[in-house]
Amino acid sequence: MGRRSDHGREELESLILDNGRQVMAESGYARFSAREVAKRIGYSVGTVMHVFGNVDRLVMEINARTFRLWSEWLEERLGGAEGRARIIVLVQGYFDFAQTHRNLWSAIYEHRVPEGMEMPETLAAERMRLTGVIAREVATVLPATEAANAAELTSSLIATVHGHCAFMLGGTFALLGVARPADLAAARVIETLHARGALIDA
Amino acid sequence: MGRRSDHGREELESLILDNGRQVMAESGYARFSAREVAKRIGYSVGTVMHVFGNVDRLVMEINARTFRLWSEWLEERLGGAEGRARIIVLVQGYFDFAQTHRNLWSAIYEHRVPEGMEMPETLAAERMRLTGVIAREVATVLPATEAANAAELTSSLIATVHGHCAFMLGGTFALLGVARPADLAAARVIETLHARGALIDA
DNA sequence: TTTTATATTGCACAGCGTTCAATTCACCTG
């Protein structure tokens, strides 16, 4: 039983979030349970509910953390890469992250925000941060004439890669006999960038 | 209380499937319930479980039906369209179906087949049927030199459109300020087909 | 020390999927 002297409010929040992330990573969204999180931190269910209001908000905060982790993962991988290689790193990094953190990644897309409940600011912010990393790289590669379309094009390219990644982890590609999903996605991205006059080699 | 004289085994199966589809359409995967289906058909939960073994199999059978509905939806829409228009119809039809049958469409991708449980034959078959419709149209448009890659390219194009559609219904595009997701997806598809030397006008 | 505010609990509730002994029923046999 947790005493209030053990952890301050913020401390308790991140304690729940840390263990919540762990439960999500182990069990996946379908088997995620606030009760299990409570058990692990040695507090009762009521406390978890009191801190986050409801399970959906807890899941969304976990997802926000996943987005941050993901952004950092991509930035790290970009490291010293240059030119076309940076784009490939982004695509491959997208796939690698999803595969390495399968359950965390899936939870982002398996969770539906209930009607009438608004998305927490943190989730929107972290999502935009990830998009920002990619948008920056896309803008670098595009010619000046395409600058106005860069944001929209970035969204479209992310959607393209996302679709391939979702089909890989969801088993659709396995069913269709597709061997190297990441290469396919990369090919589509390069194609589009070329079509827009991007300054990268073939 | 259902008497066995009321419905034969097959009759009962499709009764469950019909009402199951309805519950799924109304409530979505997250709130789908075998008990609710049982209530609607006037049988007990045990009967539903007896016919389908477990809820996952029932969901997969419902999803198989959704795939069939989807294939027919696309074939109808292809109607008298010709050339490039057929490709646009496929892309737009993908989006329209998903939007019109939001919960049924989402259920396909929200449901994860539990480990150790194999996919029923019907689901795999209906999924391939849908892919077949699209593969046929892609093959028609591609030059003979690309025939060998047609199947893989088809899978990639479906993934591309799927990614855009998922982002639309999941709210990602709204967050990013993307206005016309279907047009974006269509642009990507046309780009790729052009890059492969497809015989369609710009 | 007593009061006050609130963090925390633990139970109740309604729902879920799954299991299974008991029951009901349709049909076959004599």
Added chain:
DNA sequence: CAGGTGAATTGAACGCTGTGCAATATAAAA
């Protein structure tokens, strides 16, 4: 037609789930 048989169907039990809330425990203030 009567009795037996096997399968269909039930309904309760079990262990989960998220949520709400009155009661309690506790730290801080008076």
